[in-house]
Amino acid sequence: MSFVTGIARQLYRTYSVSIRAWDTCIGRTKLKVFGRARVGDDVRISGQICVKVSPGGKLLIGNKVRFVSGFRFNPVGHDSKNALFVGPEGTLDIHESAGLSSTTIVARKSVVIGEGTFIGGGARIYDNDFHSLDPAIRVHGKDDQVGIRPVTIGRECFIGGYAIILKGVTIGDRSIVGAGSVVSRSIPPDQIWAGNPAVFVRDLFPDKASAS
Numbered sequence: 001m002s003f004v005t006g007i008a009r010q011l012y013r014t015y016s017v018s019i020r021a022w023d024t025c026i027g028r029t030k031l032k033v034f035g036r037a038r039v040g041d042d043v044r045i046s047g048q049i050c051v052k053v054s055p056g057g058k059l060l061i062g063n064k065v066r067f068v069s070g071f072r073f074n075p076v077g078h079d080s081k082n083a084l085f086v087g088p089e090g091t092l093d094i095h096e097s098a099g100l101s102s103t104t105i106v107a108r109k110s111v112v113i114g115e116g117t118f119i120g121g122g123a124r125i126y127d128n129d130f131h132s133l134d135p136a137i138r139v140h141g142k143d144d145q146v147g148i149r150p151v152t153i154g155r156e157c158f159i160g161g162y163a164i165i166l167k168g169v170t171i172g173d174r175s176i177v178g179a180g181s182v183v184s185r186s187i188p189p190d191q192i193w194a195g196n197p198a199v200f201v202r203d204l205f206p207d208k209a210s211a212s
């Protein structure tokens with residue numbers, strides 16, 4: 001590596017670290033001001049984050065949680081930012097060391113992201129249907145009879161890019177969801193599921209599964 005290349009690399013590294021420090025500073029402020037969030041230690045934010053927590057809603061961010069968005073930090077899902085929305089009776093609880101890339105989460109009741117779970121770029125997690133299924137209410141009435149059921153994602157799971165997790169789903173610890181999947185049913189621990197609708201692909205630890 002030439003002297004000039006070395007200097008250029010060092011400058012770029014310093015630039016990237018400064019950007020991340022700036023994003024983290026702005027992001028933490030948004031989480032605290034717009035989200036009234038309890039934010040743990042060493043939470044890092046790269047790229048932008050959108051936060052809205054209605055009065056009465058709760059946003060909890062554990063230690064060492066990572067938020068990433070933007071092409072520089074993760075090209076997958078770079079066209080959207082991390083966006084966290086919590087309704088007036090909702091709780092969004094993101095546990096320690098979880099990592100979210102350009103992920104949208106809407107919690108009207110409860111969404112839990114377990115410790116060490118990674119969520120791929122562009123993923124969407126909704127604990128509700130947003131609109132009534134009855135067209136008379138949806139179009140002409142007060143559109144507030146919306147299906148709402150909590151979503152719980154266990155610890156050390158891996159949710160593929162652009163997956164959608166729908167209301168009422170529980171994903172067991174360490175389980176994996178394929179890229180672009182639509183998950184409408186709960187997934188046991190230690191399994192890989194994929195597709196639309198997501199179906200069982202295989203056990204993560206076949207020896208353990210056949211022994212039990």
Ligand SMILES: CC(C)(COP(=O)(O)OP(=O)(O)OC[C@H]1O[C@@H](n2cnc3c(N)ncnc32)[C@H](O)[C@@H]1OP(=O)(O)O)[C@@H](O)C(=O)NCCC(=O)NCCS
Binds near residue numbers: 121162
């Ligand atoms: C789910 C995943 C982990 C499976 O990987 P794998 O264990 O190597 O599995 P394979 O590629 O051997 O595929 C196994 C089967 O699942 C299917 N499959 C794999 N991923 C799928 C997906 N995302 N959607 C639908 N089906 C899928 C394959 O077609 C194959 O089906 P077959 O047995 O009928 O031929 C991987 O395909 C995936 O989606 N990774 C996520 C990548 C990602 O989004 N990263 C985050 C970026 S920020």
